Amino acid sequence: MADHADEEAPLPLPATSWAVLGLLSFGAELSGYDLKKWADASLRYFYWSPSFSQIYAELRRLEAAGCATSRLVTPEAGARPKRLYRITDAGLAAVRTWARQAPVDPPMLKHPPLLRLWLGHLAEADDLRGTLDAHRADAERLRARAAADLALAADEPDWAYPLLALRWSERYYAAQAELAAGLRADLDAMLAARGERRATRADQG
Amino acid sequence: MADHADEEAPLPLPATSWAVLGLLSFGAELSGYDLKKWADASLRYFYWSPSFSQIYAELRRLEAAGCATSRLVTPEAGARPKRLYRITDAGLAAVRTWARQAPVDPPMLKHPPLLRLWLGHLAEADDLRGTLDAHRADAERLRARAAADLALAADEPDWAYPLLALRWSERYYAAQAELAAGLRADLDAMLAARGERRATRADQG
DNA sequence: ACTAACATGTAAAGCGTTACATGATTTA
DNA sequence: TAAATCATGTAACGCTTTACATGTTAGT
Numbered sequence: 001m002a003d004h005a006d007e008e009a010p011l012p013l014p015a016t017s018w019a020v021l022g023l024l025s026f027g028a029e030l031s032g033y034d035l036k037k038w039a040d041a042s043l044r045y046f047y048w049s050p051s052f053s054q055i056y057a058e059l060r061r062l063e064a065a066g067c068a069t070s071r072l073v074t075p076e077a078g079a080r081p082k083r084l085y086r087i088t089d090a091g092l093a094a095v096r097t098w099a100r101q102a103p104v105d106p107p108m109l110k111h112p113p114l115l116r117l118w119l120g121h122l123a124e125a126d127d128l129r130g131t132l133d134a135h136r137a138d139a140e141r142l143r144a145r146a147a148a149d150l151a152l153a154a155d156e157p158d159w160a161y162p163l164l165a166l167r168w169s170e171r172y173y174a175a176q177a178e179l180a181a182g183l184r185a186d187l188d189a190m191l192a193a194r195g196e197r198r199a200t201r202a203d204q205g
Numbered sequence: 206m207a208d209h210a211d212e213e214a215p216l217p218l219p220a221t222s223w224a225v226l227g228l229l230s231f232g233a234e235l236s237g238y239d240l241k242k243w244a245d246a247s248l249r250y251f252y253w254s255p256s257f258s259q260i261y262a263e264l265r266r267l268e269a270a271g272c273a274t275s276r277l278v279t280p281e282a283g284a285r286p287k288r289l290y291r292i293t294d295a296g297l298a299a300v301r302t303w304a305r306q307a308p309v310d311p312p313m314l315k316h317p318p319l320l321r322l323w324l325g326h327l328a329e330a331d332d333l334r335g336t337l338d339a340h341r342a343d344a345e346r347l348r349a350r351a352a353a354d355l356a357l358a359a360d361e362p363d364w365a366y367p368l369l370a371l372r373w374s375e376r377y378y379a380a381q382a383e384l385a386a387g388l389r390a391d392l393d394a395m396l397a398a399r400g401e402r403r404a405t406r407a408d409q410g
Numbered sequence: 411a412c413t414a415a416c417a418t419g420t421a422a423a424g425c426g427t428t429a430c431a432t433g434a435t436t437t438a
Numbered sequence: 439t440a441a442a443t444c445a446t447g448t449a450a451c452g453c454t455t456t457a458c459a460t461g462t463t464a465g466t
Contacts, residue, residue, distance in 0.1 A: 014424080014425065015317065047317075048314070082446070100332055108253050112309050114251035114373060116304060116309055118247070118251070119300070122304035135312075176312075238417055
């Protein structure tokens with residue numbers, strides 16, 4: 001039976017569960033708080049970082065499914081105890097099966113700045129310009145953060161794959177900034193052309 | 206009071222409501238089915254396209270809020286009636302206020318192919334290569350679809366802003382394909398270096 | 411006549427967030 | 439010692455999807 005583990009269907013867990021179990025699959029014993037911090041520093045560039053409460057719920061679910069175990073640790077007498085989670089052998093086998101066999105969903109993008117521009121006929125031109133400029137600045141900030149996190153993680157042989165993901169992330173946010181700049185230019189060109197057309201009509205009429 | 210409409214706080218509706226009301230703000234009288242089709246052809250490139258049931262629920266909500274009205278239309282005697290929705294003056298004012306004043310949330314990305322790569326230590330190299338290649342092909346398909354939709358919408362003066370969004374979308378998916386190619390190259394280089402290091406160690410040991 | 415695709419919804423289940431509650435630790 | 443921040447959770451709410459139910463139209 002153990003020989004056929006890779007051929008069994010993956011456990012029916014939501015993607016967020018696999019992300020959390022994936023964090024644990026690197027081997028460390030972590031608290032919910034630790035996991036949230038780590039997710040913010042790595043996953044969030046290409047996968048949204050779940051909230052604390054979501055992480056705590058996922059950990060309870062993973063433990064109930066036998067994919068993780070937990071123990072209460074009290075640092076000092078009288079201090080508040082914390083619960084540390086560690087992946088189990090069954091959990092490691094499950095996440096391996098998932099990583100090799102589960103279908104890969106398509107990327108999902110929710111881009112509020114673009115939604116605003118798409119409804120540009122409802123706003124003022126300066127509002128739109130401001131929205132795009134702010135979005136571009138955000139993208140550049142994220143690119144810089146990814147570059148910084150990349151420098152921190154470099155040369156750690158265990159993190160070769162997270163490092164690839166970080167390199168991709170830095171390029172992704174650089175591309176986002178460039179796309180924002182291009183869109184800003186297109187918007188200005190469109191508005192200029194529209195203004196000229198209106199002026200021409202006014203001259204004729 | 207009417208003069209101050211732009212200074213009032215936007216109605217507390219979720220982003221999806223505004224997206225649907227935004228579709229209606231172009232002026233057409235549409236059914237839930239029409240709206241879904243239109244969302245699939247325009248919004249989905251930069252904003253996920255809500256499901257049918259979600260759209261129907263949003264329409265009911267918008268009507269309850271006074272932002273839209275509906276009427277039942279029976280094409281022929283005995284045929285199944287359909288409900289058509291149209292934006293109201295109050296709805297137009299509300300979506301204008303939202304478009305000008307509501308804060309713009311940051312883009313949200315959920316990228317399962319990258320999540321798989323990030324957990325590359327759990328899978329086989331060929332699985333990862335296949336995942337990346339499939340992702341690249343998907344991105345190129347979406348780029349081509351955006352280009353096609355762009356050609357359909359061009360030269361419609363009312364769709365100037367949707368056109369800008371479509372141009373951005375085409376570039377976005379082109380960039381996605383390039384990023385996938387770059388990541389594939391990085392992966393191959395990493396695996397080659399690892400293989401050489403392992404071979405070197407084997408020679409020495 | 412049968413099938414597939416089109417079309418319009420409803421109901422239930424689950425995902426995920428915000429708000430809340432609590433206590434420890436640091437800083438002013 | 440007061441405030442701010444860190445840290446660990448719980449509970450309630452609302453968004454979103456999947457599955458289901460139902461009827462119509464068009465092709466074969």
